[in-house]
Amino acid sequence: MPAKLSVNLNAIAMLRNRRDLPWPSVTHLGRIALGAGAHGLTVHPRPDQRHIRFSDLPDLRALIDDEFPQAEFNIEGYPTDDFLALVEKSQPNQVTLVPDDPAQATSDHGWDFAKQAAFLSPVVKRLKKNGLRVSLFADADPDGVGAARDTGADRIELYTGPYGGFHSDSEKAAKELEKLGKTADAARAAGLGVNAGHDLVVANLPALSRRIPDLAEVSIGHGLTADALEYGMAETVRRFLHACGW
Ligand SMILES: CC(=O)[C@@H](O)[C@H](O)COP(=O)(O)O
Numbered sequence: 039m040p041a042k043l044s045v046n047l048n049a050i051a052m053l054r055n056r057r058d059l060p061w062p063s064v065t066h067l068g069r070i071a072l073g074a075g076a077h078g079l080t081v082h083p084r085p086d087q088r089h090i091r092f093s094d095l096p097d098l099r100a101l102i103d104d105e106f107p108q109a110e111f112n113i114e115g116y117p118t119d120d121f122l123a124l125v126e127k128s129q130p131n132q133v134t135l136v137p138d139d140p141a142q143a144t145s146d147h148g149w150d151f152a153k154q155a156a157f158l159s160p161v162v163k164r165l166k167k168n169g170l171r172v173s174l175f176a177d178a179d180p181d182g183v184g185a186a187r188d189t190g191a192d193r194i195e196l197y198t199g200p201y202g203g204f205h206s207d208s209e210k211a212a213k214e215l216e217k218l219g220k221t222a223d224a225a226r227a228a229g230l231g232v233n234a235g236h237d238l239v240v241a242n243l244p245a246l247s248r249r250i251p252d253l254a255e256v257s258i259g260h261g262l263t264a265d266a267l268e269y270g271m272a273e274t275v276r277r278f279l280h281a282c283g284w
Pocket residue numbers: 046048049082089114136143144145175235236259260
């Protein structure tokens with residue numbers, strides 16, 4: 039089975055937050071994504087709420103419950119007490135723990151599992167006790183997988199930023215892909231499921247899926263939102279021209 043697609047709504051939220059207006063609506067764009075066949079929605083609420091606001095979560099929860107009960111809700115973030123309380127209230131299907139500093143512009147590395155296992159293990163236990171699947175953001179490093187498994191997590195999410203970053207250098211991208219593939223091989227052998235995300239786009243997904251055929255889920259925001267703008271621009275301009283009277 040191909041990887042499930044979870045649409046990350048952070049970029050939509052960032053655009054919405056430029057104005058004190060309700061558009062673009064994070065919930066409605068989530069509805070369009072799920073209506074088009076996406077398997078789930080991802081949000082990454084950060085402590086300063088510069089993208090997703092905490093108040094978006096009940097609306098997204100209701101969207102899934104009322105209109106798309108089969109869809110997967112994935113919440114990503116650093117496990118502060120506030121984040122854990124938010125997650126427990128929102129009851130997503132999956133929580134992806136990410137080692138982000140609040141000042142970070144975007145996620146740019148996975149956990150150091152050997153060093154951070156003692157911190158992660160009780161958090162994973164708490165979330166799993168609440169019935170949530172737990173995934174841990176991971177660099178392309180097969181040596182970290184054993185310690186990731188020992189935390190009790192269900193999956194890792196491969197950080198694909200370096201792979202996506204080499205979009206114009208196919209040799210470097212191929213090397214990154216092999217590192218991701220070896221990490222996925224180690225995860226599979228350890229009994230962990232494998233997700234992937236960050237800077238994935240239409241052009242780099244097929245090779246990733248070929249190298250990791252059992253990839254469970256990809257979460258995609260930035261590149262997917264960029265394409266939505268590009269492929270939606272012409273129709274939108276036609277609508278505005280019509281509204282102008284042309
Ligand atoms: C963990 C991860 O790679 C994504 O959640 C990424 O951080 C997207 O978040 P932003 O869109 O807020 O950068």
